[in-house]
Structure formats: C-alpha cells, structure tokens
Amino acid sequence: MTDATASPDKVTGPTPDNAIRDAERESGPMLAADGTPLKKSLARAQRRQKMRALGLVAPLLIFILITFIIPIGQMLFRSVENQIVPDTLPRTVEAVESWDASSGEPPSQEVYSAMARDLVVAEGLKIHTRVGSRLNYEAAGLSSLFRQAGRDVDETGEPFLDAFEESNEAWEEGSTWVSLLTTEEYQSEIAEWQARSDEVGRSFDEPAVDVAYREGFEEALPRTTDMFSDFAYVIGSEDGESPLEEEPWPLVYLSLYEDLEANPEAIELFEGEQRALVEEAMAATEGMGPYDYRAFFEEIDEEWLEPDIWETLQVFSGPYTSGYFLSAADRELTPDGVERVPENERIYGTLFLRTMYMSLAITFSCILLGYPVAWLLANLPLRTANVLMILVLLPFWTSLLVRTSAWKVLLQNQGVINDLLVWLNIVGDGNRLALINNQTGTIVAMTHILLPFMILPLYSVMKTIPPSYLRAAKSLGATNWTAFWRVYFPQSVPGIGAGSILVFILAIGYYITPEIVGGEDGVFISNRIAYHISTSLNWGLAAALGSILLALVLALYWLYDRIVGIDNVKLGG
C-alpha cells in the first residue's frame, strides 16, 4: 500500500483508520481498508457464504419448482388460455372477424367455407370434439353441433368430386393428384415413405413428408395446395397413408375448381396430358359453382344459420380469453360487453361467499374450543400435559376419511346423536335434527378436523407466557378474569393469529369433508373446482376459480398483515 518505513501517522493513503476518519469527515459511504466502499466489500465477503447456503437449499428449491410451482403455474395459466380455438379453427377465426354480429344475419359463404375446411382437418385429426367442448362452456349445445358436423363435413363439395371423376377416372387416383401438383423430388420421397410404411405396417410412426409443390402452384392455386397439404398431413399422421394411394377429400376437388374459377390463367401451369385432364374436369363442372357452403351446413343442422353461434365463435376466437374468469364471477362476455348471467345461473358468487363465512365460522369455533385446551396443555404438569397432547395429536394419525365418515355415523338422521336426543326426549322422533348434508354438518366436522391446527400454535405461544404474569396481575389487585383478559389474553393473541390463519386458509380450500358431509348447501368452492377438474373437464374454469381463491387468500393474508402484523404471528418460541 505505502512505504513500509513510513510512520503510521503520516500515511495518507487508505488505511482503516484513515478510511473511518474520511468517512466521518465527508459523511460519505464508509470505506474498507483498500478504499472500496465498505458495503461492497462486505457483500463480496458474504457472497461465498450465500452461495453455499443457496447450494444447500438448491435440491429442495428445484424439487419444489418442478413438482409444485411449475404445474400450479401451468394450471393457473389455463384460466386465460384459449389457444384451442385459433389453433383448431384458424381459417374460421380469420374469416369470421370481419362479420358484423349486430346485423342479425348469418355470416357470408366465405366464413362457412373456412369452417368446412377447418372442420374437415379437425375431424381427420379427431380434435373437432375438443373445440366443441371448449365452446360449449360459453354456449350450450355447441358440443353436439360440432360432433354432428364432424360426421358429415367430409362430404362438403361431393358433387364436384363426382363430376371430376365422371370426366376422367384418373381423378379417383391419389397418384394423379400427386403428379399433378408436386415436385418430382417429393414424388420419389413419398413413394419411398409409402414403401417403408407398407413394410412396417400399423406400428409405422415416421412423420409424413411435407408436400413440396411445383413452382408457382402455391401462388396460383392457394386453396388447392392448402387443402392438399392438410390432407396429406392428416392421412400421413393418423393412418400412415400417403396421398399416392388415397383419394383426396371432396374439398380438394372443390378447391381446385374454385381456384381455377377465380384465376383462369392458372391453367397455364399444367402441361400436356395433365392440362387436358384439368381442362376436361373444368368442362365437366362448368356452371356448377359457386358451391353453397351455407346450404350444406343448413342441411347438417339448421342451428348453423343462427348468428348466436358465430357470435360466440367471434368473441372467443383469440388465443387468450377472460371468459373463464367472467364465468367464475357469474358474468359472461357478449358482443355488447360484460353482463351478469341470468339470476338462476349465478352460483359462484354464492359459493365464494359461503366458503368465506363458513371458513370464518369454523375458525371461530376452533378458537372457542381450542383455547381452553391449549391453556390446559400449557399449564398442566408435564406428565398430564403429555397425555393430553397425545389426545390432541391422535386425529393426525387417523385417516381423514375415517374421521369424516365417523361424523357421518354420528350426525345422520338415524345417527348416534339424533338417537340420543330422541331417547332423552329432547326432540321428537318425528322431527329429528338435520345435522348432516348441510352447513351444520360441514362446520361440525371441519371444526373437529382442523382443531389441532389451532391448538398447536396456541399452545406453543402460551407455553412462552410465564405464569408469573398472572400472579403479578393478581398481586396488583386484578380478579382472575381481569388478570386473564388484560394480561394473559393479549399475550396469547399472536397464537390466535397464527392458528386462525392456518385454520382459515386450510378451511377455505378444503374439499373432502364438505364433499362427504356437506350435501347441497354445505359444499365449498373447492368442491366446484374439483367438479370442473374431474367431471365437467372444464379445466379453464377450474383454474379461474382456483386463481380467484388464491388471490382471495393472498388478499386476506395481506389484510391480516396490515391489521395484526405478520411479525406478531408466532408458531412457537
């Protein structure tokens, strides 16, 4: 640093003493011996330690990330995801965008044409029912409409197929189409692919070869090439077939007709025999078009002419949607904006409110029942307290289902409690109390099940309150009650806080017990979520409900922190 022989007093460079003096004089940042800011120096010194600590927790962190945070994040993401509609019906989504829903008229032929194409492809890939189910959440009936359409839609343009084949039998062959449209390179590739497929048989799973068109074809014959590519892809991936051996969909014939009608010069692309073949086919279909897609759909089901269907499709065409969240809030998205659903369909608001107030009731019952027990645990002699503690923990070692079923036995109409009340002549045999399959049942059973979660934090806080406080209060003139209320109780509040948070958060998401003893009015929002996950399979709505529940819990936690202060919550020590 400096000349070793220099007197320490004359050292002008950065020494620890000088650094401190400088810092004091200039009131700037404190400097370390080498002149770097002390904070930076400290951070560097601690970095190694921090890395070590991080290394120690890393396995658990990664485990939680993979098994907990990522799946939950993905699940919650489903609440806004709507990718299935634009992915399955790309042409329709694009075409229906310009349609004016307020006109009250069904959309143009172009929209129906796009829908026919999308449905043929979707049906080939067997995913048309999925998009039907998705849209069914928004407008009931769409699911069956899509399923039905899927059955019939491959007949779109059938008259054109017939006319083509009548003009020349060569149109029946897939190979005709392949040689008509594709490059020679593709032709040889697909022939080889076909040979391999035939050899292997059913278990053949090589991906289909992308169709390569001859130059200029894609620009001149957009519909035909588009349809033919999808056709090749669908039969290749679903059946392991090549377009060489399969007759294309009627829509491919129709597309070629439409392309040539729209752009007659495209005929120049074909040469020789092929040109003659196409001209022959065009002559055969002379005057047949344009094809009436709308009439075709009308024939499948008149419903397809209803503007409502197309409205729904238009509203839910984006890759993301607020629809699930709106449903979760008993609202729906209409072309006129967000509206409340009809009164008889509003269920989630009621369910959320019920979940909240029943969880509060359960928390409150747990405080009332748990407080005296925790007090006993904390104040009895050790041996007795241990026995009592085992009794408190005993439920933890018993299956949740067993405990809940026990309540079913106790609470039911012909159950132990009702029998006892009748035997004691407290209630008449005719009007036994309804203790189960309602809110009473849920509150009773869940209070019992969650009680340990209240008692344990209360106990660990009470254990730290020395008995001398109560003695001091009494010696100062307080009655037992005043001493408890003014001195003991305030010090046990952190335990009540911890227990309440625990019980409330557990209760708000509880599922099994309300499911078993809750009946109709005693179920929670979580039961509805479970229903959507496992029965209705509307995962988007389940995710939206779950997200709202999560947000509610976090909001309550935040509120609690503001009012009580999370620092005041003690789980022990």
Added chain:
Amino acid sequence: MADTASGDAFVAFERVQKSYDGETLVVKDLNLSMPKGEFLTMLGPSGSGKTTCLMMLAGFETATHGEIKLEGKPINNIPPHKRGIGMVFQNYALFPHMTVAENLSFPLEVRKIGKSDREAKIKRALDMVQMGDFGGRRPAQLSGGQQQRIALARALVFEPELVLMDEPLGALDKQLRESLQFEITNLAHELGITVVYVTHDQTEALTMSDRVAVFDDGRIQQLAAPDVLYESPENSFVAQFIGENNTLGGRIKQKSGETCVVELDSGEVIDAKPVNVKEVGERTLISIRPERVEIDPEALGPDAHTLKAEVKEFIYMGDTFRTRLSVAGKDDFIVKTRNRAGQARLQPGQTVHIGWLPQDCRALDA
C-alpha cells in the same frame, strides 16, 4: 426461636405447614411475627421453603396447616387480589404488551381510581424510582435495572402497606445490585412500608434487613438482626451459611455457665463459649470466624488460645490476605488478615502459632 406473641404483629405466621405432595413437608411448623415497618429478609439455600412462605403470604399457595394473619386477621381464605399486598418478582413480570405507564396504571385501574388521580400517582411512583421520563416506553426497551425499578414502582404505586420481594435483584450485575439494594432500603424506610424480602444472597440479607430469618429444611433456623446473626449464630447451619466460618469437631469435657472446655478430635483442649450444647460428653462443632483468628497471638493478650498451625496456601486478595492452614488435623482452616504495612507474607510449609479469644469461639451443635 421466634416470638409467637403475635398479638399486635402486622404479619404473623402461626404454626404454618405446607406440603405439595402430601408426603413431605416443604415448610415445617413456621412461626413468625413482624411488626409494622420492618424490613425482614428470608434467607436460605434453594429448596429451604423461603419462597413457599412468601407465596403463601401473597396468596398464591395455601397453607396445608396453620394460620397466616395480616393485621391480626387470618387471610388464609382471602384470594391474592384482595390482600392488597405489593409484590416484586424475580423476573420483574412487567406486562410486555403495555407501556411502563400502563403497567403502573393497571393496579390503579382495577381499583377503579379516577384518571387524574391515576396520573398523579403514576408520576409520583416513577419519580420515586427516578424513572420519570420512561412512562411511554415498553418494558423490552429498558435495561434490567430499569425494569426492576419499574417493577418496584408498580408494586408501590397502589400504596400497599406490605410489599413482598422475591429475589428481585437476582438477575442484575453486582454494581447495579448494590446500588438498588441501597435504594430499596431507603424507599422502604421513607415510605414506612413493611417488606418481606426473599434472597439467597447473604450479603444482600445482611446489608438490607432489620431482621433476617435464616431458612433451612423448612424451618427458620435463626431469626435475628444481621449483626447478631453473624456474630452469634445459634447453630452450626447458620454459622456456616452466614459468612465464612472455620469449624473444628470435638467433644464437651466440661461445662460451666458461660464457658466450656472442649477436647478437639486431635486431642487439644480449648475453651469455648457454649451456645447450642447441653451436656458434657456431647459432640460439638467449634466455630471461629476467619477474621477473629490472629497469626500473631501475643497481640490478643493472655486470655487467648494458641494452637500450632502449618501454612498450606497463601492467597493475596488486595485488601486482605487469606491463609489456608492445617490446624488440629484439618486442612481447611482459613485465616484472614488485613493488608497492613509490614504484614508478613507467609510461605507454604511454614509453621506458625495462631490464636483467638475464647468468646469468639462458639461451641455449636454437631
């Protein structure tokens, strides 16, 4: 042992016994009476029953047998909060969720004292312990000594006539303890309150109290003023427990009123003052305070006893020297000498003559 004439006593224990388990007595036949305004200390080793006595007086434990009287009235069945006794606890027991002022206000509120009155009393009590500016603090923001002052103020703020203190200075360092000892005694005398003070620290007991009750094995071994206790212990436990003490075992050979002759186990015969011995032939323990032994026995005059002793260890302690000697067959005989100018420093192995006056040599129970 204790005066049972408790007619005008302020606090009285009459034949009090206490058992927790129904098998052993923690307090055995306790008799004690205190006049108003007295500062009495209960001193004893842990488990001797002193804290139990205090708790019975405060009302947190009930006597198994016997009566406790306050101002002549039995209080056995009066709950603690109606006894009006102030109490200072070992760990202060300040309510952590209240400020200092709220802590002091608590006993006044439960007595339904008006707000302005309360504030005046709180201020007076805080000033009394020199903590006037700390009313708004929480107990956790105070040092141990400050907390103890507040605990004292809280016990005094409702003007009780009797204040109990359960090892209140136990957790403090030595210097703080000494200054607070002084403050507590001053306050007690100024206010004219009666204090029962429990401690296991004999210095504290000796410096603070009007009288000290030495507890052992559930009984009061001796109840006397500090000087009497130190100078004239009535039995060997008190002699051992209070201050330093040299003991020599022996047997009574002769006894005549104020003197007796004792034959030590090593064969030497010495004079002693009989205190707790009855018959000739009985075994006895001779008790001599280390500072009453002279290494230069000529200075004591002709009455002094002299014995031969061998120096085992010499410890320099600044103001005093401690010399460990082997006397009459015992190796742990301590002599304390003042560090005077020219005082000889003895070497281990040296043989000296030591001596003491017969009246400083007390023959106690063995």
